Amino acid sequence: MALSGVLRPGFVQIRVLDMAESIIHYRDRIGLDVVSTEDDGRVYLKAYDEFDRHSIVLRECDEAGLDMMAFKVSSEAFLDEYEEKLRADGFEVTPIAAGEQPGVGRRISFVAPTGHRFDLYVEMELSDNGPMTNNPDICQQDQRGMKAIRFDHCLLYGTDLDGTKKVFEEILGFSTAEVVVDDDTGMIIALFLTCSNKAHDLAIVRHEEDDKLHHVSFLVEDWNAIGEAADIMTRYDISRDIGPTRHGITRGQTIYFFDPSGNRNEVFAGGYHFYPDNPLRVWKASSVGKAIFYYERELNDRFMTVVT
Amino acid sequence: MNNKGFQVRVEGSDKVITCRENEPLLIAMERQGYARIPVGCRKGGCGVCKIRVTTGEFEVGKMSVKHVSEKERNENFSLACKTFPKSDLKFSLIKLKGKAINIGALGIDRKN
Ligand code: FES
Ligand SMILES: [Fe+2]
Numbered sequence: 077m078a079l080s081g082v083l084r085p086g087f088v089q090i091r092v093l094d095m096a097e098s099i100i101h102y103r104d105r106i107g108l109d110v111v112s113t114e115d116d117g118r119v120y121l122k123a124y125d126e127f128d129r130h131s132i133v134l135r136e137c138d139e140a141g142l143d144m145m146a147f148k149v150s151s152e153a154f155l156d157e158y159e160e161k162l163r164a165d166g167f168e169v170t171p172i173a174a175g176e177q178p179g180v181g182r183r184i185s186f187v188a189p190t191g192h193r194f195d196l197y198v199e200m201e202l203s204d205n206g207p208m209t210n211n212p213d214i215c216q217q218d219q220r221g222m223k224a225i226r227f228d229h230c231l232l233y234g235t236d237l238d239g240t241k242k243v244f245e246e247i248l249g250f251s252t253a254e255v256v257v258d259d260d261t262g263m264i265i266a267l268f269l270t271c272s273n274k275a276h277d278l279a280i281v282r283h284e285e286d287d288k289l290h291h292v293s294f295l296v297e298d299w300n301a302i303g304e305a306a307d308i309m310t311r312y313d314i315s316r317d318i319g320p321t322r323h324g325i326t327r328g329q330t331i332y333f334f335d336p337s338g339n340r341n342e343v344f345a346g347g348y349h350f351y352p353d354n355p356l357r358v359w360k361a362s363s364v365g366k367a368i369f370y371y372e373r374e375l376n377d378r379f380m381t382v383v384t
Numbered sequence: 385m386n387n388k389g390f391q392v393r394v395e396g397s398d399k400v401i402t403c404r405e406n407e408p409l410l411i412a413m414e415r416q417g418y419a420r421i422p423v424g425c426r427k428g429g430c431g432v433c434k435i436r437v438t439t440g441e442f443e444v445g446k447m448s449v450k451h452v453s454e455k456e457r458n459e460n461f462s463l464a465c466k467t468f469p470k471s472d473l474k475f476s477l478i479k480l481k482g483k484a485i486n487i488g489a490l491g492i493d494r495k496n
Contacts, residue, residue, distance in 0.1 A: 093428060093446040139448040140429030315426040338429015338448070382424035382432055384448070 079150070081249045082271040085229055085278065086148035086200065087130060087177075088292055090339055091137040095119060097336040098134050105308055106294060106341065107221035108132060109205060112178060120178065123224045123294065124215050127206040129179040131227035132292075140337040140384040142289035145230050145278070146183065146195035147248075147271070155198055159184050161247045174199070188243055190234025191286025196248075222305040222343050224294035229276055231290040233283035233383050237267055240280055244269050250277070253350050254325050254357040256364055265361055268325060275326035275347040281380075288383040291332060291340035298345050299329050305343045309333050317378060322370040323347075325359065332379070339384045390469040394420055395438055395476040403469045408445075409435075410464035421477060426465045433464040440473020 092098040099119060102108050108121040111130045120130040128148070135143060149155050162169050162184075172183040172195065181199025188194055208216055234240065241264070244250040253275055256266035268276040281290065296302060302320045309316050309331070317340060319331030328347040334340055359367040365374035389402040392409060397420065403412035410433050413421050424432035431451030437460040444457070445466040452461050461478065 093448065139450040140427075141448075141450075334425040334427050334429070336427055337446075338425030338427035340425065378422075378424055378432075382430045384425070384429040 079272060081150060081154050082196070083148045083150050084272055085227060086128065086146045086197065087133055088145045088227065088230060089118075089133040089135055089143035090289075090292060090335075091139060091141050091143060091337070092134050092335065092339070093136070093138070093140060093337040095134060095136045098136075101314070101335050102132060102134065103220070105221045105312060105314060106343070107219055107223045111203070111205075114178060118177075122203055122205070123226045124205075124217075124219055125207055125225045126227070127202055128200040129203050130177075130200075133177065140339050141287075142192070142230070142232070142292075142339075142384075144185065144193040144195050145232075146197060147277075148200065149196050149198050152198055155182075155184060155196055158196055158247060162186050162243075165243070165247065167243075188234075189236035189239025190232060190280060191288075192232050192234060192240070193287075222294070222296060222308055223301060224296060224343060226295050228293045228295045228344070229274070229278060230292055231279040231281065233281050233288035233290050234286045235282065235284060236286075237264055237280050237282045241267055241269070244278065251350070251352050251354075252356060253354065254359065256325070256359045256361060256367055259360045259362050265364075266325075266367075270350050273349050273351070275328070275350050283383070285383075289339060290383050291342045293342040293344055296343045296345050302329055302331050302343060302345055306331055317382075318369065318372075318376055321372060324367040324370040325357075327370075337384070340382070390440075391472040392440075392469055393474045395474055406468060408465050409442075409467040409469060409475075413464065421464055424465075428463050428466040431463065434461065434478040435464050435467065435475040436461050436478055437467070437473055437475045440475075441470040442473060443468045443470055 103110055108123050111120040113119050119134045121132040122130045159169050167186045170185040172185050174181045179201035183195045183197040185195045250269040250271045253270050254268040255264050266281045269278045271277050306320050315334040317332035322329050326347045328344040330344040332342050389404045392401040392403050401413050401416055422432040424430035428447030444462055447463045447466045
């Protein structure tokens with residue numbers, strides 16, 4: 077598969093209650109580098125193995141949650157095509173000028189049927205602290221904390237899951253890798269969308285409130301790294317949700333925890349590779365415990381109801 | 385405060401929870417295995433631990449205004465994970481509007 081169109085989740089802008097505490101969390105505990113702090117107070121960070129300038133944007137606010145998730149697109153032609161199709165489908169598309177975030181080119185922005193704002197863009201400056209390209213070492217400098225490799229995906233909660241599914245599949249070219257469906261009605265309860273070879277780039281769960289963030293996820297190296305992340309959580313008294321454990325869906329190994337504003341984070345490793353000709357994997361809601369937590373085989377209530 | 389910490393009670397329950405100085409109320413309850421309150425993010429973001437203090441003094445940390453507005457704050461609404469008792473106190477649990485919390489699974493009685 078030649079990857080074109082939407083390439084990957086590029087960045088997220090997260091609302092935090094206290095910037096100083098949040099920087100300690102994302103920089104020292106998760107292990108991201110601070111790229112810049114801008115005049116409007118937003119703080120830009122990146123993981124060590126990302127080529128682009130930034131992937132996590134923190135904005136101080138009096139409520140937690142997600143401002144927007146942005147995807148990187150392979151060419152201006154695709155961006156124009158998406159804009160046209162979104163408009164034709166009745167979406168309001170807002171252009172965002174280059175430079176609204178440092179180093180980022182023009183974006184287009186729309187609100188999906190689940191109430192989430194998504195941005196699309198082509199250009200982002202390369203980081204001067206990204207992966208080496210000449211006789212490359214594993215990384216340019218020593219890693220910190222949980223040693224997050226990259227920002228990987230988000231899980232979002234909202235009501236009109238079918239509507240958002242349609243936009244991502246039909247306009248943005250995503251595939252659905254897995255679903256959880258109601259045993260009787262077949263209604264989709266959870267949806268795992270991919271624009272790449274990854275098992276998921278975006279997941280959505282049906283929920284009675286729109287525009288909710290369940291988690292922002294970072295890739296780590298392996299199962300050992302998840303154990304080390306768990307050590308860090310206890311050592312620094314980070315609020316832990318669940319894990320280390322494994323997902324049936326995507327098969328990733330995982331641990332969930334909360335940032336100092338109550339936004340959920342995940343660090344995960346592994347998972348299968350997806351190809352667009354793969355058949356859809358389907359879980360019945362009656363087996364959802366195993367789908368989400370493969371070892372516990374039951375959901376904890378917090379995982380299903382706590383969002384920001 | 386004596387060396388036992390502050391004595392905290394949920395309205396309508398006899399169980400006494402001991403809260404240490406500078407310990408969030410929610411963490412004290414969790415530490416003592418008290419299952420009547422839902423534990424979410426523990427960081428003031430998700431709102432599931434919303435309470436209203438009925439008697440006693442307390443301080444609060446930063447929390448989402450989405451869950452406790454300025455007005456509510458003046459009426460002693462708070463989030464247990466960001467509530468720091470400064471005296472013995474009593475509080476009641478607040479049911480969140482529009483949130484599907486599986487009460488049975490948590491063993492919570494959310495009557496105010
Ligand atoms: S547990 Fe999330 S706000 Fe208290
Ligand atoms: Fe995840």
